[in-house]
Amino acid sequence: MVLVLVAGFSGWQWRQGEVYKLDTALRSNQVVLADASIKLGVTQNRLGAAEADLQSTKSELSLTTAEFRNTRGELEITRVEIEATKAKLQSTQIELGDTQVKLEGARTELFSQNLKIEALGSQLTNLKDQLTEMADRLEIEKTANEELVSQNSFIRKGSEILERMWRLRSSPANNVIAGLEDLLIAGVVEEASVKVKPVVFYSNDVPAEISAEEKRAIERSLKIVQQYFIGQVGKTFAFSEPVAIQGKRSVSGYASISSETVVNEVLLGLPSLPVKTYYLVFARDWDMSDGTSRAPFFRGAIIGKRATDSILNGNGDFSLNYQAMGILAHELGHVFAGLPDTVTSEPSIMGSKDGIYWVWNFPLVNFLPAEKNSLINFM
Ligand SMILES: [Zn+2]
Numbered sequence: 001m002v003l004v005l006v007a008g009f010s011g012w013q014w015r016q017g018e019v020y021k022l023d024t025a026l027r028s029n030q031v032v033l034a035d036a037s038i039k040l041g042v043t044q045n046r047l048g049a050a051e052a053d054l055q056s057t058k059s060e061l062s063l064t065t066a067e068f069r070n071t072r073g074e075l076e077i078t079r080v081e082i083e084a085t086k087a088k089l090q091s092t093q094i095e096l097g098d099t100q101v102k103l104e105g106a107r108t109e110l111f112s113q114n115l116k117i118e119a120l121g122s123q124l125t126n127l128k129d130q131l132t133e134m135a136d137r138l139e140i141e142k143t144a145n146e147e148l149v150s151q152n153s154f155i156r157k158g159s160e161i162l163e164r165m166w167r168l169r170s171s172p173a174n175n176v177i178a179g180l181e182d183l184l185i186a187g188v189v190e191e192a193s194v195k196v197k198p199v200v201f202y203s204n205d206v207p208a209e210i211s212a213e214e215k216r217a218i219e220r221s222l223k224i225v226q227q228y229f230i231g232q233v234g235k236t237f238a239f240s241e242p243v244a245i246q247g248k249r250s251v252s253g254y255a256s257i258s259s260e261t262v263v264n265e266v267l268l269g270l271p272s273l274p275v276k277t278y279y280l281v282f283a284r285d286w287d288m289s290d291g292t293s294r295a296p297f298f299r300g301a302i303i304g305k306r307a308t309d310s311i312l313n314g315n316g317d318f319s320l321n322y323q324a325m326g327i328l329a330h331e332l333g334h335v336f337a338g339l340p341d342t343v344t345s346e347p348s349i350m351g352s353k354d355g356i357y358w359v360w361n362f363p364l365v366n367f368l369p370a371e372k373n374s375l376i377n378f379m
Contacts, residue, residue: 159231184226184227189237190238194336195240196237196277197277197278197279197280198243199270200282201282202247203254203286204247205250210242215242218311222239232366232375239280242282247266251286267299278301281300282312287306300335301335307323310323322362325363330359347365348365348366348367
């Protein structure tokens, strides 16, 4: 029918062409539109997808933000904790510093204490040594005191003996010596460390014989001298039985040589004796050239003829008897303690002054205190 219209009418045909053109344009527009619509759809789809993506990304972002916040919160907590820990650490460090200072102080204190302890230790050692020394000294002093006490008691008893001796000496009885020899204090002679060996020394022109009576006379005199020593120093000597010895020279021969030579020949010519044993030589029938008695301390003493006669003739001149015994005590003082002769106005058995010989006052004359000490130490 369209073909009829175009063929019948040109106007219509033109319009028909226009319609056709319009239709074609429409159709073309419709295609474009459809295409655009498709594209729009695609774009819409893409947009939807993008929106979905965006949505998803947004929600992921939102999640991430939340996580981030979370994490930030945790981090904040951690930071606070770290701050707190740091503060604690600082405080601990300060405390440690304090403690270290205290430790240092304690160590210094300990060191100083150690030094003090060491010093105390050595002081203690010193004190201990001193105490030991003191104890030893005290022990020695105690022993010395005991000895002194015992000596004092001997000296007291000895003094009584001396008094009695003096009373008997003052008596006019002929037997003045008899009875004195038994006054000895028991035990003193037995403990004597010093011994005397009496010898009667004869020249070669008389028989070397001592009578029993002469022996007794020597022993009586020695016992009295023993008692004198007890009275003076609380100790005494022991003596053995007197023996006779023959010399090499005649009476005149001994009388003609010096005292020194006599001492050398007689005393040093005798056999050696044990330690602290001494000869007491009585010159029987000859005298020393100077008439005196002599004592070379280390060996003994020689008693001159006058004193020897006096002692051997016990019942003769009593005054001389005592003087002779005083000479024995004097010479034994030389021998035992090496006491020298003294020149003194103080009466001393070892001394003399201005022609006064105190020895003649025996037994009422003493050793001087220093002389007594020497004798006590030696005997
Ligand atoms: Zn003398």
